[in-house]
Amino acid sequence: MDDSVWIMSVCVLALSLNGRSIGFRLKEKHYCLSDDINPYLKFATKTGYNLQRGTLDPESLAPEGCEPIQFWHLLRHGTRYPSRKDIAAFGKLPDLQRRILEADSELCDGDLEALRRWSLGGLNETWNYIQTPEGDLELLELAGRFKNAIPTLLGKPFSNDSFKFRHTKTQRTEASARAYAKGLFGEESDMVYMPRPLDPDPLIKFYDVCSKYQREVKDKPEALEEAKLFAEGPEVAAMVARMSKRLGISLTLDYVETLYDACRFYKAWMPSEMSVWCAAFTPDDLKIMEYCEDLEYYYESGYGHVINYESACPMMKDLLLHLSNAVDGRSVPSSTFYFGHSGALQKMMARLGLYKDAIPLTHEGFEQDRLWRTSRHGIFTTNLAFTLSKCTGEREFWVTLMVNEMPVQIPGCPDTAGCSWQDFMKIYGQYENCDFDVICENEKEYYSSSGSLYYLHFLTKAFFLLGNVPFLWS
Ligand SMILES: *[C@@H]1O[C@H](CO)[C@@H](O)[C@H](O)[C@H]1NC(C)=O
Numbered sequence: 001m002d003d004s005v006w007i008m009s010v011c012v013l014a015l016s017l018n019g020r021s022i023g024f025r026l027k028e029k030h031y032c033l034s035d036d037i038n039p040y041l042k043f044a045t046k047t048g049y050n051l052q053r054g055t056l057d058p059e060s061l062a063p064e065g066c067e068p069i070q071f072w073h074l075l076r077h078g079t080r081y082p083s084r085k086d087i088a089a090f091g092k093l094p095d096l097q098r099r100i101l102e103a104d105s106e107l108c109d110g111d112l113e114a115l116r117r118w119s120l121g122g123l124n125e126t127w128n129y130i131q132t133p134e135g136d137l138e139l140l141e142l143a144g145r146f147k148n149a150i151p152t153l154l155g156k157p158f159s160n161d162s163f164k165f166r167h168t169k170t171q172r173t174e175a176s177a178r179a180y181a182k183g184l185f186g187e188e189s190d191m192v193y194m195p196r197p198l199d200p201d202p203l204i205k206f207y208d209v210c211s212k213y214q215r216e217v218k219d220k221p222e223a224l225e226e227a228k229l230f231a232e233g234p235e236v237a238a239m240v241a242r243m244s245k246r247l248g249i250s251l252t253l254d255y256v257e258t259l260y261d262a263c264r265f266y267k268a269w270m271p272s273e274m275s276v277w278c279a280a281f282t283p284d285d286l287k288i289m290e291y292c293e294d295l296e297y298y299y300e301s302g303y304g305h306v307i308n309y310e311s312a313c314p315m316m317k318d319l320l321l322h323l324s325n326a327v328d329g330r331s332v333p334s335s336t337f338y339f340g341h342s343g344a345l346q347k348m349m350a351r352l353g354l355y356k357d358a359i360p361l362t363h364e365g366f367e368q369d370r371l372w373r374t375s376r377h378g379i380f381t382t383n384l385a386f387t388l389s390k391c392t393g394e395r396e397f398w399v400t401l402m403v404n405e406m407p408v409q410i411p412g413c414p415d416t417a418g419c420s421w422q423d424f425m426k427i428y429g430q431y432e433n434c435d436f437d438v439i440c441e442n443e444k445e446y447y448s449s450s451g452s453l454y455y456l457h458f459l460t461k462a463f464f465l466l467g468n469v470p471f472l473w474s
Helices: 004-016 084-090 093-102 109-117 133-149 171-191 211-218 221-231 234-247 253-269 276-280 283-300 306-310 313-327 342-352 421-432 453-467
Strands: 066-076 163-167 335-340 383-391 397-403
Touching: 066 133, 066 313, 066 342, 084 253, 093 109, 093 253, 109 276, 133 171, 163 171, 171 335, 211 221, 211 283, 211 306, 221 234, 221 283, 234 253, 234 276, 234 283, 253 276, 283 342, 306 342, 313 342, 313 383, 313 421, 335 342, 342 383, 397 421
Parallel strands: 066 335, 163 335
Antiparallel strands: 066 383, 383 397
């Protein structure tokens, strides 16, 4: 199950109403991707990690005089193949290729030549949702960079006491966890313990077990009304008309979606090569597609609906638990890694107050500046890294946050470079209480008041200990 599947279909449905072709040609200078030395590479949630990540600076993880004692890392899986349905749609591309090459298009010679050379390759439906080799590499290299930045924590040999890995029940998050482990431990990574994934996972996929979220957002098309209105609006209609003219063929709507996916997926799979299907779009067209996606995710996982971020309280509580344990001197494990999906990352970011626009995003807001940009905070391998340090001097305990290896001001903290533990708890301490089942109006209890996550940790630990003391059973 992937969040983006039915979301994209909202855009597509509306787009199909607007496709039309215009059969004349102007002699003017048209956009040419092959000549563009700085092409537009912000493809919303299907952007390859290395196209938009930051450059990790160890100094911004922990300031001078501070020693990291706790690391908490929540990650989206890496670059993957599309869904079965979207891969099937790629089957239309060879025919589109032929028709565009035969048509009187506005494409420059370089783009036409690249289009002539393009082929579908081995892509087939059995690859649905599988992580790509580039995706594995994204995680492997990222782990290596974090290890270099905090060798005292991440450079240790593997032990259950120091490291906790957890992924969801999908190939792509497991592959991500494995690649990350390899980046930390190299050939020794085989011994890294990955607990059997839970399905549903009440921590990494908290939204799957939140009834209110399912009812009011996930299963309710009206929840994404703003995205639909934008997709049916004048900007998108004009874009489809422009693209039809540009390519010299009459585009219906699902074609634009398939072209967009072809453009951004091939770029994510092979970031150092030109993705020829992007030549179908001008940078302005790509910005329209991007806004459509930003709107969808804003309402599916961002500030668009309160339950989106309220449902993130188990994750928030888990973070606070790990950090406060370390502050209290109970730092086991010292590093925690969770491998999940875009829904968890974005909801958690909204709970933290990140990328919050003063004015909500709507179908009329395309021209406005915005902080909510999934091309920055929703790409493949998107990751939220909290580092807690013990410092000499006044600071005592210090928390920093990195999103995609870029330092980020913790919302509400007076300091741009991080947060004192006191300030951090003033802002977020309220989330130590998580009435998840009340918030989500769950009939089945996932977290009763006593059955907090801490309690669950405790139980697991207790059973583990008991299981290792045979005489207790005899
Ligand atoms: C880590 O814990 C798991 C489950 O309790 C156990 O099977 C595994 O052997 C442990 N690994 C190490 C290296 O201690």
